[in-house]
Amino acid sequence: MPSVCVCCKERSATLVRPKSGEAYCKLCFFDAFENEIHETIINENLFKPGETVAIAASGGKDSTVLAHVMKLLNERHSYGLKLVLLSIDEGITGYRDDSLETVKRNQIQYDLPLIILTYKDLYGWSMDEIVKVVGLKNNCTFCGVFRRQALDRGAMKLNVNKIATGHNADDIAETILMNILRGDIARLKRCTAIITGGDNETEIEFVPRCKPLKYAYEKEIVLYAFYKKLDYFSTECLYSPNAYRGNVRTYIKDLERLRPSAIIDIIHSGEQLIIKSNCKMPTQRNCERCNYYSSMAVCKACVLIEGLNRGLPKLGIGKTERLRKQLKNKEDTEKMSISSLDDTSTSVCCSENSLCHCKERFKDLTTNPT
Numbered sequence: 001m002p003s004v005c006v007c008c009k010e011r012s013a014t015l016v017r018p019k020s021g022e023a024y025c026k027l028c029f030f031d032a033f034e035n036e037i038h039e040t041i042i043n044e045n046l047f048k049p050g051e052t053v054a055i056a057a058s059g060g061k062d063s064t065v066l067a068h069v070m071k072l073l074n075e076r077h078s079y080g081l082k083l084v085l086l087s088i089d090e091g092i093t094g095y096r097d098d099s100l101e102t103v104k105r106n107q108i109q110y111d112l113p114l115i116i117l118t119y120k121d122l123y124g125w126s127m128d129e130i131v132k133v134v135g136l137k138n139n140c141t142f143c144g145v146f147r148r149q150a151l152d153r154g155a156m157k158l159n160v161n162k163i164a165t166g167h168n169a170d171d172i173a174e175t176i177l178m179n180i181l182r183g184d185i186a187r188l189k190r191c192t193a194i195i196t197g198g199d200n201e202t203e204i205e206f207v208p209r210c211k212p213l214k215y216a217y218e219k220e221i222v223l224y225a226f227y228k229k230l231d232y233f234s235t236e237c238l239y240s241p242n243a244y245r246g247n248v249r250t251y252i253k254d255l256e257r258l259r260p261s262a263i264i265d266i267i268h269s270g271e272q273l274i275i276k277s278n279c280k281m282p283t284q285r286n287c288e289r290c291n292y293y294s295s296m297a298v299c300k301a302c303v304l305i306e307g308l309n310r311g312l313p314k315l316g317i318g319k320t321e322r323l324r325k326q327l328k329n330k331e332d333t334e335k336m337s338i339s340s341l342d343d344t345s346t347s348v349c350c351s352e353n354s355l356c357h358c359k360e361r362f363k364d365l366t367t368n369p370t
């Protein structure tokens with residue numbers, strides 16, 4: 001490494017930027033990293049003055065860096081934003097309970113309000129309980145679907161205009177490749193967007209979400225957190241070792257070793273993809289049970305909860321046709337009559353089970369606060 005920073009040409013270089021391979025001193029790296037996020041925010045028009053923004057805070061490195069940088073840039077550039085922290089407690093003992101302790105410290109360090117919602121309160125099930133019945137395979141489906149809705153729910157409770165998440169360039173490159181590998185055209189179309197959600201018939205979240213770290217490399221986020229001595233939690237989720245994403249992540253890391261620009265190249269390619277106009281896309285409507293956005297009569301979260309409450313934990317994982325058959329068999333054995341999942345007429349809600357909160361969950365979602 002050259003002994004002098006390529007940027008200020010005065011101070012000693014302390015690190016090599018993974019993005020450019022150039023030697024920087026700490027201070028110039030901080031400036032460059034923060035300025036790039038500021039440019040993303042301005043160029044992509046992520047926020048408007050006066051907006052309240054919920055930073056989705058998990059206590060991990062990405063959202064901790066996001067909270068730190070958002071607070072700093074909001075003051076430095078007078079964005080005029082009101083920032084709050086929003087955390088979801090999935091109920092994973094030995095993981096989320098510890099990471100939420102970090103968020104609670106961050107709340108004090110950054111002097112920001114914090115709200116924590118739990119899966120147990122929202123859905124009647126914690127991830128610890130879900131994994132007991134579902135096992136380690138497939139449990140990420142529950143967690144991902146529930147978190148998407150939980151963040152929306154929290155954002156509405158806080159009456160915020162936008163949610164900012166800590167998704168970084170590596171996360172987005174992984175998602176693009178995963179959607180290609182799964183042939184999921186609908187998700188492929190929207191996964192490169194820096195702002196998603198809001199009042200649009202193709203969107204699947206009520207409150208708009210944005211990703212200010214979209215172009216920040218994970219390695220640079222780690223360097224920034226390390227040299228800034230930020231307080232973050234760095235353990236991997238105990239329940240995700242079997243997740244498909246892990247394989248894609250390893251593949252991209254291998255690619256990156258051969259070609260350092262692989263991550264940004266995948267993002268740029270994803271951004272340029274144009275989906276054929278005759279390609280069939282799901283249209284969004286409101287779940288007839290909880291009122292959340294859904295491409296079917298009943299949203300995925302309600303189907304998953306119904307499966308859990310009915311002792312059919314695999315319901316909602318896999319193809320719709322298989323689910324209908326599973327449910328039908330279960331109905332026959334229970335001699336109960338319930339409507340099929342796609343039936344928009346009457347349906348028996350899983351709220352008959354005392355644990356289910358589905359009727360309650362989104363009854364307040366009829367008006368969008370944004």
Ligand SMILES: Nc1ncnc2c1ncn2[C@@H]1O[C@H](COP(=O)(O)OP(=O)(O)OP(=O)(O)O)[C@@H](O)[C@H]1O
Nearest residue numbers: 056057058060061062063064086087088165166167
């Ligand atoms: N339990 C949670 N509560 C609030 N926000 C969350 C939670 N889990 C994830 N998020 C949000 O979604 C983003 C991406 O989540 P992901 O699970 O990919 O974690 P990650 O890449 O390890 O990020 P982090 O380092 O912030 O944990 C996070 O940066 C955060 O903004």
